[in-house]
Amino acid sequence: MVEQPRHAPLDIAYSPCPNDTFVFHAWAHGLVPDAPPLNVTFADIDVTNGMAERGELDVLKVSYAVLPWVLExxxxxxxxxALGRGCGPLVLTREPGRDLRGATVAVPGERSTAYLLFRLWAAEQVPGGVGDVVVMPFDEIMPAVRDGRVDAGLVIHEARFTYQRYGLHRLADLGEHWERTTGLPIPLGAIIARRSLGGPTLRALAAAARTSVRMAWDDPQASREYVRAHAQEMDREVAEQHIGLYVNEFTADLGESGLAAVRGLLTRAAAEGLVPPLAPDALTLPR
Structure with a gap:
């Protein structure tokens, strides 16, 4: 297997959300020693999931839910x-206690982890099932629910902190449901890299990502302008809440409990016929 030269640029895609720009600031700006330079594409998670399925870039931030289709x-x-506790997707409605049977629900992507968690939750909590599912960019979902264009919306990211501004009600916290029923943290977004880069290079990339996270923690002010420049109209307080919630110990290292959460989600989803089954070593870095 031919490995990529050590300092050849890598094409990477991640979202403009504060957690991703915070995490990758040091690496993207050439501040991580011995790390390859990055050619960065900013894209929403539904777009990066599609990129991964088409094998378009070297490194991508994707939904854990898409892994069964791309791990080859x-x-x-x-x-x-992004993986943690108290940070799961929410189901929002205009009326409290809305019955979702036959309802039209907006979701941020058919291969998103949020939608996978929703499907597992709805199978237990919505007898007869929901009606139509509509894919929308996540920043359009709350206005669509508010305006009555859909009956409910599945939201992620900073919507946890802002949904009440739209006059909406939280019908369900899918992360809370997941944690209560499994005891595991919530897997949301994963970083993946081409297997063809080779085991040593993949481990070096993991080390670069880990160093970038730790550099961001050591000097939070260094990334502030980068985060702000890509956070669109998000106010500073919400951006900082976003980072505080989604960048945690699992960002630096999944560890055994993080990997158990990923396996638990994908194994349960496979048992329900929602995703292909994982190979036993699918989550292990190649040598």
Whole structure:
């Protein structure tokens, strides 16, 4: 297997959300020693999931839910992603206690982890099932619910902190449901890299991502302008809450409990016929 030269630029895609720009600031700006330079593409998670399925870039931030379709070509890096507690997707409605049977629900992507968690939850909580599912960019979902264009919306990211501004009600916290029923943290977004880069290079990329996370923690002010420049109209307080919630110890290292959460989600989803089954070593970095 031919490995990529040590300092050849890598094409990477991640979201403009504060957690990703915070995590990758040091690496993207050439501040991580011995790390390859990055050619960065900013894209929403539904777009990066599609990129991964088409094998378009070297490194991507994707939904954990898409892993069963891409792990033949890509390897999971055990750091840099989003996994934690108290940070799961929410189901929002205009009326409290809305019955979702036959309802139209907006979701941020058919291969998103949020939608996978929703499907597992709805199978238990919505007898007869929901009605139509509509994919929308996540920043359009709350206005669509508010305006009555859909009956409910599945939201992620900073919507946890802002949904009440839209006059909406939280019908369910899918992360809370997941944690209560499994005892595991919530897997949301993963960092993957091409297997063809080779095991030593993949481990070096994981080390670079981990160093970038730790540099961000050591000097939070260094990334502030980068975060702000890509956070669109998000106010500073919400951006800082976003980072505080989604960048945690699992971002630096999934560890055994993080990997158990990923396996638990994908194994349960496979048992329900929602995703293909994982190979036993699918989540392990190649040598």
């Amino acid at each position: 070509e890509y390897a999971l890096l055990p750091c840099g992603g």
